Amino acid sequence: MGNYRTKLCRAGIKDVAVNAGKRSRTNPDGTASRANIKRPRRGEVNFLPNYPSCETKDTLEMQRLNMVEEFKKTTAERDMLLINQQMQRTFSLRREEIVNSAPPIDELRHRWPALFCEPQLYLEFHRITNQNLPTFSELDKYTSQLLKLYKKKTTGRFGEKLQQVVTAYEEQDKNNISAARTVPCTTKLA
Incomplete structure (x- = not known):
């Protein structure tokens, strides 16, 4: 498989090149080679498709x-x-x-x-x-459980910021769901 990945890298397949590393005696500053690297698939961090045909x-x-x-x-x-x-x-x-x-x-x-x-x-x-992003209505059913978790976290800087978000959320009109969803964006967490 190593030889196959080398051939793919030389052929210009970017997915393989982004994960490959070549460090040797002649190139000591190169990135370290990685063992057992496979070609990244859709959804993985290093997924890197080639350019469309006839495009540069x-x-x-x-x-x-x-x-x-x-x-x-x-x-x-x-x-x-x-x-x-x-x-x-x-x-x-x-x-x-x-x-x-x-x-x-x-x-x-x-x-x-x-x-x-x-x-x-x-x-x-x-x-x-290659999957659809869940809609907000599907995520809204977890809001109450998340609020319980946020209320429990009270220590440290992150806890203080979460308390600000929870307080701002509780002050919102519960009938206006879009206002409740945008609370973290509108709250100043400096």
């Missing part, structure tokens, strides 16, 4: 820039079909950036603004794991 990094970057410009338009003027197609097309470039350089969220939001809208978030989760 430059052409995908041009599509990304077009998508960013399209997303800057007002909500009514956006061509969401075009944005969906370009997000699907540039998935491999996005995964390469995330896996190899692990950019901060602010930089990721600046480079891929469409990724942070709700429909694209669901689609991206599906692209990575």
Whole structure:
């Protein structure tokens, strides 16, 4: 299998190259080789698909820039079909950036603004794991159990922050579920 992975790496298969390591006497600063490394599958941390056929990094970057410009338009003027197609097309470039350089969220939001809208978030989760993201209504049934856990944690800085969230949640209108869901986002946890 090692020889097979070496051949795949030389052929340009990125999934294998991201996990491979070559340290030797001639290259002592290289990353350490890893034993028993398999090719990552969908949903795994280092899943790194190849570029679509007839596409290069430059052409995908041009599509990304077009998508960013399209997303800057007002909500009514956006061509969401075009944005969906370009997000699907540039998935491999996005995964390469995330896996190899692990950019901060602010930089990721600046480079891929469409990724942070709700429909694209669901689609991206599906692209990575090949499963649908559970809806909020399915997660709401765990809210009461989570609140009990949060109330028990009272010590330390994290406990203080959790108490702020629980207090803000209890002050919300229980009939307005979207307000209750956004409590952690609106609470200042500095």
